[in-house]
Amino acid sequence: MSEQKPTVAIGLLSGCFGCLMSFLDLADDLAEVFNLIEFRRCPFNDVRELEHVTVGMLEGALSTDHDMKLAKEMREKCDVLVSLGTCPSYGGIPGMRNFQDSKTICEDVYGRRVPDDEELPQLLPAVVTLASVVKVDYFIRGCPPTTEKIKETLVAILEGKKVPEKTRNLCVECPRTKESILTPRRGFLTQGVRSVMELDEIDPTRCFLEQGVVCMGLVTVEGCNARCLGDNMPCRGCMGPVPGVPSQGNKLIDAVATLIPSGALMFFEDSVGIAFRYTHAADESMRK
Ligand code: SF4
Numbered sequence: 283m284s285e286q287k288p289t290v291a292i293g294l295l296s297g298c299f300g301c302l303m304s305f306l307d308l309a310d311d312l313a314e315v316f317n318l319i320e321f322r323r324c325p326f327n328d329v330r331e332l333e334h335v336t337v338g339m340l341e342g343a344l345s346t347d348h349d350m351k352l353a354k355e356m357r358e359k360c361d362v363l364v365s366l367g368t369c370p371s372y373g374g375i376p377g378m379r380n381f382q383d384s385k386t387i388c389e390d391v392y393g394r395r396v397p398d399d400e401e402l403p404q405l406l407p408a409v410v411t412l413a414s415v416v417k418v419d420y421f422i423r424g425c426p427p428t429t430e431k432i433k434e435t436l437v438a439i440l441e442g443k444k445v446p447e448k449t450r451n452l453c454v455e456c457p458r459t460k461e462s463i464l465t466p467r468r469g470f471l472t473q474g475v476r477s478v479m480e481l482d483e484i485d486p487t488r489c490f491l492e493q494g495v496v497c498m499g500l501v502t503v504e505g506c507n508a509r510c511l512g513d514n515m516p517c518r519g520c521m522g523p524v525p526g527v528p529s530q531g532n533k534l535i536d537a538v539a540t541l542i543p544s545g546a547l548m549f550f551e552d553s554v555g556i557a558f559r560y561t562h563a564a565d566e567s568m569r570k
């Protein structure tokens with residue numbers, strides 16, 4: 283009977299295993315999911331050979347020639363290909379390396395002794411998204427994605443259903459009070475931009491932007507249950523932009539510019555590092 287179950291393979295590109303941990307966090311539900319599918323190549327069983335499977339999932343960014351080869355092989359051998367997490371979907375944190383050329387990065391890390399063994403993976407000139415290389419059937423956003431989302435997507439694929447797309451921004455999920463930000467006014471919302479460290483106290487019940495702290499929730503798609511906000515940390519945008527928004531980073535800078543006094547943007551430290559943290563590799567406006 284087990285031969286009739288849909289087969290699943292998981293491939294690792296340049297990632298951190300965080301998405302995989304989120305998958306394993308299915309915990310009690312894991313048995314239910316394992317009953318529905320049969321794993322072929324995946325890090326849980328150490329099977330290296332990639333045979334034809336029903337569903338393939340790829341974690342991590344496309345950063346090396348090895349990643350590129352695996353992505354193409356997975357596409358060929360999987361009926362359905364899933365981009366698991368923000369790394370393959372938008373470049374994620376590894377995409378931040380696109381601020382520099384790959385030669386400079388290697389020299390910064392290794393000094394004059396950059397390893398050049400041809401067996402080692404070679405860095406691509408820049409991190410690219412999975413969808414720019416092969417056709418992707420499903421995207422699971424988040425760094426890492428929520429366990430519920432992984433399960434929902436996997437079950438939908440197995441049942442041949444669509445996964446409903448989220449279309450609103452994260453503020454709708456955020457439990458913090460939003461008062462000043464919703465009031466039309468001529469004055470400015472805040473006097474400047476401050477980092478979390480600069481505040482003696484952060485009101486855990488009030489919108490970060492109303493306290494002068496940049497939050498990406500305005501320009502980030504809903505779907506993570508506002509988990510950082512619940513832990514009194516501002517959103518950094520790991521779920522990516524709201525559908526239809528071509529540049530999450532530019533949208534954030536536009537939004538913040540309308541909320542603070544003119545000139546205060548100069549004191550918004552690491553604005554590019556915050557605004558483009560997860561989507562630099564996917565953002566057309568950041569290409570040379
Ligand atoms: S999306 Fe985040 S958790 Fe997943 S591999 Fe990339 S860095 Fe790790």
Ligand code: SF4
Nearest residue numbers: 453456489490497499
């Ligand atoms: S900007 Fe951030 S803190 Fe304010 S409501 Fe939106 S998600 Fe919540």
Ligand code: SF4
Nearest residue numbers: 506510517518520521
């Ligand atoms: S609150 Fe923002 S940074 Fe945190 S998990 Fe959600 S989208 Fe990602």
